[in-house]
Amino acid sequence: MGKLSYERHCAEITNQATLLVTALNGADLGIQVPSCPDWTLNQLLRHVGFAYRWADEMIRGRHPEVDFTRNLSLDVTAHVDEKASVLGPWIEEGAASLAAALQAVDPDEMIATLAGNPGPRLWARRMAQETVIHRWDAVNALGVQFEIDRDLAADNLTEWAHFALPFAFYRWPEETAVLVGPDHTVHLHATDADCELVLDLTAPRPAVREGHEKAAVAVRGPVAELMLAVYRRRPVEGLEVFGDRELLDQLLTSVRF
Structure with missing residues (x-):
């Protein structure tokens, strides 16, 4: 995946x-x-x-x-x-x-x-x-x-989760501390590719799981658009968002790369 x-x-x-x-x-x-x-x-x-x-x-x-x-x-x-x-x-x-x-x-x-x-x-x-x-x-x-082809976009999104996300926690600990909390999970769900990621922010160091899970907030859309959203190249408007929008906004504000 x-x-x-x-x-x-x-x-x-x-x-x-x-x-x-x-x-x-x-x-x-x-x-x-x-x-x-x-x-x-x-x-x-x-x-x-x-x-x-x-x-x-x-x-x-x-x-x-x-x-x-x-x-x-x-x-x-x-x-x-x-x-x-x-x-x-x-x-x-x-x-x-x-x-x-x-x-x-x-x-x-x-x-x-x-x-x-x-x-x-x-x-x-x-x-x-x-x-x-x-x-x-x-x-x-x-x-x-x-x-961009979907496989490459899915790889980009996955790399962001496994590399850019933990790097941001290491590089900007004060900014990312607000993301940590009970039940703080984010589900990224590509609608046109085999790519689903759960970002677990319940501990000081983020964890990433691949697959479908219920989360505090879920974002669904084409994989290339999800890729651009997490890199703050496009707003989340136009994507499907379910749940804790404030947590999602905090994530996208705090994690820059």
Whole structure:
């Protein structure tokens, strides 16, 4: 349910990068990105490309753990007035190099680890899905239609639950503390894919179960729309919501990634 193979994740890094670059044809990279309001499209692309190179360096260098000091993707303010003809090939080169590095190692090798998870498997999935979300950011800014297949969207939603959700609890403990309480459970139910997730927020560390359960609040809709909702790229209006709407709103406010 909602989980793709390591090989598919490696392939999607380059596939999603190509789709992103294709959308840039003739684009003004100086426009603001509404879903990432601190960045222009130019800066969003630099963020993606630097993230590829950061993961690539850690995998090729066989770093035992994630080295956040080498991540250049978070401060991209210096990058302005660049052209798609330059950034497009740079994005695709970074994606291809990262995919090749990941394909050359054992998926479960304990390098570039984060929270005890094997780095190759974690970063293959993370970088594929990072590109999916930022491709949406780019095409939304450009007014271009976004398309994604259901399996990839289900994998994205599942990765958000298993990675982004606990990371938010670790990174922003004060903001996420409000989510913890008796019977605080959230059910995400895709109506067009085999993907149902229950987010158990009854303990200080969230737990995730796959399958159908009664929860304090349930959200139903197409899997791609659920994916965009949890990443705060679209409002929940238009999706079916049953139960504790306040808990759902608190979740979407507190968990950002």
